[in-house]
Amino acid sequence: MTATQDPTTQTTARRLTTPIPGPRSVELMARKHAAVAGGVGTTMPVFARRAHGGLVEDVDGNVLIDLGSGIAVTTVGSSAPRVVEAVQAQAAEFTHTCFMVTPYEGYVRVAERLNQLAPGDHEKRSVLFNSGAEAVENAVKIARHHTGRQAVVVVDHAYHGRTSLTMAMTAKSMPYKSGFGPFTPEVYRAPVSYPFRDGGLDGAEAAARTLDVVDKQVGADNVAAVVIEPIQGEGGFIVPAPGFLAALAAWCRDNGALFVADEVQTGFARTGAMFACEHDDVVPDLLVTAKGIAGGLPLSAVTGRAEVMDGVHAGGLGGTYGGNPLACAAALAVMETIEEEGLVARAREVEALLGGRLRDLAARDPRVGDVRGRGAMLAAELVRPGTTEPDAALAKAVAGRAHAEGVIVLTCGTYGNVLRFLPPLAITDAQLHEAFDVLEAAFAATPGE
Numbered sequence: 001m002t003a004t005q006d007p008t009t010q011t012t013a014r015r016l017t018t019p020i021p022g023p024r025s026v027e028l029m030a031r032k033h034a035a036v037a038g039g040v041g042t043t044m045p046v047f048a049r050r051a052h053g054g055l056v057e058d059v060d061g062n063v064l065i066d067l068g069s070g071i072a073v074t075t076v077g078s079s080a081p082r083v084v085e086a087v088q089a090q091a092a093e094f095t096h097t098c099f100m101v102t103p104y105e106g107y108v109r110v111a112e113r114l115n116q117l118a119p120g121d122h123e124k125r126s127v128l129f130n131s132g133a134e135a136v137e138n139a140v141k142i143a144r145h146h147t148g149r150q151a152v153v154v155v156d157h158a159y160h161g162r163t164s165l166t167m168a169m170t171a172k173s174m175p176y177k178s179g180f181g182p183f184t185p186e187v188y189r190a191p192v193s194y195p196f197r198d199g200g201l202d203g204a205e206a207a208a209r210t211l212d213v214v215d216k217q218v219g220a221d222n223v224a225a226v227v228i229e230p231i232q233g234e235g236g237f238i239v240p241a242p243g244f245l246a247a248l249a250a251w252c253r254d255n256g257a258l259f260v261a262d263e264v265q266t267g268f269a270r271t272g273a274m275f276a277c278e279h280d281d282v283v284p285d286l287l288v289t290a291k292g293i294a295g296g297l298p299l300s301a302v303t304g305r306a307e308v309m310d311g312v313h314a315g316g317l318g319g320t321y322g323g324n325p326l327a328c329a330a331a332l333a334v335m336e337t338i339e340e341e342g343l344v345a346r347a348r349e350v351e352a353l354l355g356g357r358l359r360d361l362a363a364r365d366p367r368v369g370d371v372r373g374r375g376a377m378l379a380a381e382l383v384r385p386g387t388t389e390p391d392a393a394l395a396k397a398v399a400g401r402a403h404a405e406g407v408i409v410l411t412c413g414t415y416g417n418v419l420r421f422l423p424p425l426a427i428t429d430a431q432l433h434e435a436f437d438v439l440e441a442a443f444a445a446t447p448g449e
């Protein structure tokens, strides 16, 4: 069955046919517990059967509105028509040769497109991997090789992945690090700019605070790279104060370190720009991408200055599956979809609609302490009224009620008190409004203290 014949595309609205979770999902969850390692948690208690545009249908026939995009992955929509077609065509040709054995054009085309799209008009090169964490690790390898230095600077609330090195770079202990030490050495943490919790520091002041820690505790001469998410994802959708990122990038330039933007979550039209760095007029030395890059197929990339990237000896970078041909075909289809369907502009429309409704809610409900984000990457930070004291219980209760009503919404934040919104850009305005109506009802149904 092709995407266009799929019956779900006939459904344009949420539809609940059973309580959430329904009987089939309950049964599958029991099998999951018996078969899948307990360390893999799930947000929703339902199992997916198919998904298209802004909707996910579960195995009991419930149709849910998707405000998560599988964590910012299906930005062009799940099973976007161009992606389906490209992957089917590529699968019929070849599924793998290994780019390091007999290379193929798709990989080269993805690298060419990334080099065009990434900020800055300098000459660039790209290298492809499978996951965001793997790309972050490789950005660090490249930076260390280029600079001959070891220290990696990361910031508070950072999330960079769950592998050994990226776990050390990630800030939050539970659930990401707890019990998994020892952690890789030469990773240093400095403060970030977090306007809601910064006591009014502007971007320059916040950067001065960060760089003071780096200068005093790490030493500028030791720093290979500063790795930072231009808008922090798992840490709470934290948008730094204007000028903060530019000041860090300038410091890197002045001190021979590389500025590495981890745009795994923010990339590919998500924030109303192709890459979030563009909002701050920052040109990273290395750009790390994944998630939204290939519409759900596993692919990630490091794109950077040609002289930096080419400094690594042949064989120093790579991996069996990196730049898999199916994933490359999907990525090219994603980039075409973003362009042809004007999805950068669509992300800004989503920002206006959803951001407007979030701000209206915040004006009425003092438990919404902060509304922030860009494009289709928006969040509400929940607090005890009149304070900045995090209210994680409220975030959990509201998300749980929305889930029960058929809206997929995620939480995040170091304090677990942030509701985050990452709808696919294929979602309709009507679906966004309906999902937000559910969310407002969930707030109304959750009593304050």
Ligand SMILES: *Cc1c(COP(=O)(O)O)cnc(C)c1O
Binding pocket: 130, 131, 132, 133, 134, 136, 159, 160, 161, 162, 229, 233, 234, 262, 263, 264, 265, 290, 291
């Ligand atoms: C998700 C994420 C990663 C890790 O990506 P995986 O594909 O899960 O390894 C790294 N950095 C950021 C900013 C992310 O959001």
